[in-house]
Amino acid sequence: MSHNNLKYDVAIVGGGIIGLATAYKLQLKYPNLSLIVLEKENEVAFHQTGRNSGVIHSGLYYKPGSYRAKNCVDGRKQLVKFAKKHKITHDICGKIVLATNDKETLKLKSLKKNGKKNGLKGLKLLYNKEIKTIEPFAEGKSALFVPESGIIDYKGVTKKLSELITTINPKSCVSTNSEVIHIEKEKLILKDSVIQTKHSIFCGGLFADRLAKKDGVELDSKVVGFRGDYYNIKEKSLYKIKNLIYPVPNPQFPFLGVHFTRMFDGSVECGPNAVFTFKREGYTKTSFSWRDTWESLTFLGTLRLFFKHWRFGLTEYKRAFSKRLFLRELQKMVPSLKMDDLVVGKCGVRATVLDIDGTIVEDFKIVKHNNNIHILNAPSPAATACLSIGDEVVNFINKNFNLDKKNNGKK
Secondary structure, eight states, X not given: OOOSEEEEEEEEEOOSHHHHHHHHHHHHHOTTOOEEEEOSSSSSSOSTGGGSOOEEOOSOSSOTTSHHHHHHHHHHHHHHHHHHHHTOOEEOOOEEEEEOSHHHHHHHHHHHHHHHHTTOOOOEEEETHHHHHHOTTOXXXXXXXXXXXXXXXXXXXXXXXXXXXXXXXXTOEEESSOOEEEEETTEEEESSOEEEEEEEEEOOGGGHHHHHHHTTOOOSEEEEEEEEEEEEEOGGGGGGOOSEEEEOOOTTSSSXXXXXXXXXXXXXXXXXXXXXXXXXXXXXXXXXXXXXXXHHHTSHHHHHHHHHTHHHHHHHHHHHTOHHHHHHHXXXXXXXXXXXXXXXXXXXXXXXXXXXXXXXXXXXXXXXXTTEEEEEEOOTTTTTTHHHHHHHHHHHHHHHOOOGGGOOOOO
């Protein structure tokens, strides 16, 4: 879409679920504000939003009091309410976190306490035969049943948010094929046009750090991509998985381990693993970008992470290229699975933010720079928490910019 030299009150860069949830919440707060959402691909929700596991997270894992915990729990409630109101396909089916040994059972008890601190309801420890009442083919010493988890069509949510923005204000716009090439004061330069705007909100996901640098933000962290591969269970074996089965997570890593997810269309995905990717938006095992690779591997934080967790990384790489090893991991939870039950599925890439010391930045990070706002980190459960994150950004805007003087919308 060609804009030539158009003027908007606020521009949101990034048409994933975070960008559109932020735009929607801002439009609700200020109905007369003219907004434009700029998405570089030819459709919204093309990258992380459209390639995640489709799970509504409960808030079980996150540190009580953290932004992740608060936004996950609040965001989940808002998301379910939104899905019901707008008839978005979803199902609060619950999940089990499965312990396969006594050590993991102790971790489950700790997880249950953590979940209760975050306000989760109905958490229940299951043992032996009790597990079979929920997942008949799962095998484990114990399990934690989490009834508030579920599944949803995140692409459907994102598209509905896009529709609602222009319904609230027809002068607002969601524009695809609109990549920001350069950032100037109160201007966003696209390939064939210029957007004049007082404020820009950057929700760039895998490119959040590069957009921030274009805007002059000084960073000591970097986005490093980790690809997640999935297998699908063949139709003949779908009966082996009822809903969601997760392993007990390793607290050393931000990834939850390979798990089983019944999707909203009835299919079942197994995964993802977590392997360093040589291209930020690379969705095959051979995807490669010189720039992405060079930037990642010359960043001290990446090298320090690799050095600290080289055994984990090596195991993940082996599994990425071996269906048999991937199956072996899945069989720890569902032993009856066979090679013939699995077929190669989709891939996704996580935007993982690393500090220079090799530490993974685990919480949400929003910063102000001049008249702009950058969402530098929005890790899982960002999709679940999208509407709550939108509220946080709007509150951030209210504290830093006085939009009320420019707008006669409701407060």
